[in-house]
Amino acid sequence: MSLEVAQLSRRFGDAQALRDVSLAVRGGEFVALLGPSGSGKTTLLRVLAGLDFADAGTVRIDGRDMSAVPARERGIGFVFQSYALFRHMSVFENIAFGLRVRPRAQRPTRAEIARRVEALLGRMGIAELARRLPEQISGGQRQRVALARALAIEPRLLLLDEPFGALDAEVRKGLRRWLRALHAELGLTSLFVTHDQEEAMELADRVAVMQAGAVVQFDTPAAILDRPASAFVAGFLGHAARLPARLAADALHFDPLPLPPLPRAALRATPEAEGPAVAFVRSHEWRIRPAAAGEGNATLLHARRSGGQEQLEIDLAGQVIEAEAAPGLLQPGQPCRIEAVTARAYADKP
Numbered sequence: 338m339s340l341e342v343a344q345l346s347r348r349f350g351d352a353q354a355l356r357d358v359s360l361a362v363r364g365g366e367f368v369a370l371l372g373p374s375g376s377g378k379t380t381l382l383r384v385l386a387g388l389d390f391a392d393a394g395t396v397r398i399d400g401r402d403m404s405a406v407p408a409r410e411r412g413i414g415f416v417f418q419s420y421a422l423f424r425h426m427s428v429f430e431n432i433a434f435g436l437r438v439r440p441r442a443q444r445p446t447r448a449e450i451a452r453r454v455e456a457l458l459g460r461m462g463i464a465e466l467a468r469r470l471p472e473q474i475s476g477g478q479r480q481r482v483a484l485a486r487a488l489a490i491e492p493r494l495l496l497l498d499e500p501f502g503a504l505d506a507e508v509r510k511g512l513r514r515w516l517r518a519l520h521a522e523l524g525l526t527s528l529f530v531t532h533d534q535e536e537a538m539e540l541a542d543r544v545a546v547m548q549a550g551a552v553v554q555f556d557t558p559a560a561i562l563d564r565p566a567s568a569f570v571a572g573f574l575g576h577a578a579r580l581p582a583r584l585a586a587d588a589l590h591f592d593p594l595p596l597p598p599l600p601r602a603a604l605r606a607t608p609e610a611e612g613p614a615v616a617f618v619r620s621h622e623w624r625i626r627p628a629a630a631g632e633g634n635a636t637l638l639h640a641r642r643s644g645g646q647e648q649l650e651i652d653l654a655g656q657v658i659e660a661e662a663a664p665g666l667l668q669p670g671q672p673c674r675i676e677a678v679t680a681r682a683y684a685d686k687p
């Protein structure tokens with residue numbers, strides 16, 4: 338099923354939660370909504386689900402306008418943190434809930450409900466938990482039950498709000514991969530909210546980056562990392578150092594930082610006009626070497642081994658820069674010489 342969102346706006350008092358949001362999601366896609374706290378992710382999901390209503394704009398599913406269609410008739414499954422499991426119901430009853438509350442004419446028989454719930458329990462790998470209460474299972478298992486509850490109605494579209502939010506890193510990673518496989522296997526179209534960029538990049542076919550109620554970029558993870566559409570996106574993603582800069586005719590200058598200028602040809606994003614700019618350099622985009630006497634421009638603060646590389650924290654005239662280098666290149670306290678190999682620069686608008 339496909340989803341088209343056109344010019345959606347939603348205001349709460351002074352807060353513009355959604356600002357002219359347009360988004361077209363293809364059938365079968367797995368899309369992440371990524372953005373800082375308060376950027377409108379949850380509001381967008383709630384409007385799609387029919388739990389909240391936009392002041393302007395439209396939501397279409399497979400071409401059909403949803404404005405007059407109530408939540409439970411939209412064929413959408415959702416896993417929202419605010420819709421925790423029912424505490425007094427067993428795992429089985431929680432999963433069956435969405436089918437049991439259907440109007441009589443659309444309600445499957447008891448036997449059919451039992452068959453569907455058991456099939457889901459099996460698929461989720463939690464068959465042995467059917468009779469337990471939510472408080473008697475782990476956080477990761479609860480998330481699987483919440484997902485099974487959302488899937489029981491055989492939704493066309495699955496919406497997930499921070500589905501792994503409360504879980505520890507290991508469980509989270511496992512569930513992520515499992516969700517990705519499930520999405521593909523069931524042929525779902527899914528949208529999930531996260532503020533964890535790694536999660537978005539690993540799971541999603543495309544990522545919608547949100548800022549202050551607007552979608553500021555909607556593209557594949559690779560394209561977003563490679564060509565961030567704005568200083569906001571560049572700064573939000575990819576662990577980049579943010580540096581003051583100035584674009585001149587020949588090169589990008591980093592004054593007042595003691596870095597050599599970068600010729601325009603070395604830049605991966607360039608502002609349209611000369612003048613004040615802000616530049617982003619990722620940790621692997623630095624050239625570093627120990628400094629000979631008097632030629633250092635920075636000092637190593639701290640080094641940490643990570644995989645085959647060392648992650649360095651370098652003091653560059655008072656600004657801490659994250660960089661990567663071969664292990665043992667520098668010792669803490671040692672002066673060094675660092676240069677940006679490339680940068681992404683944007684006009685520094687007030």
Ligand SMILES: Nc1ncnc2c1ncn2[C@@H]1O[C@H](COP(=O)(O)OP(=O)(O)OP(=O)(O)O)[C@@H](O)[C@H]1O
Nearest residue numbers: 349352353354373374375376377378379380381532
């Ligand atoms: N029911 C509400 N009443 C008033 N303001 C609201 C309401 N819901 C959301 N907002 C405001 O709308 C804006 C967007 O909120 P939203 O919850 O959609 O952001 P979010 O990106 O999901 O944030 P988070 O990552 O913290 O969950 C915020 O400024 C928020 O305070």
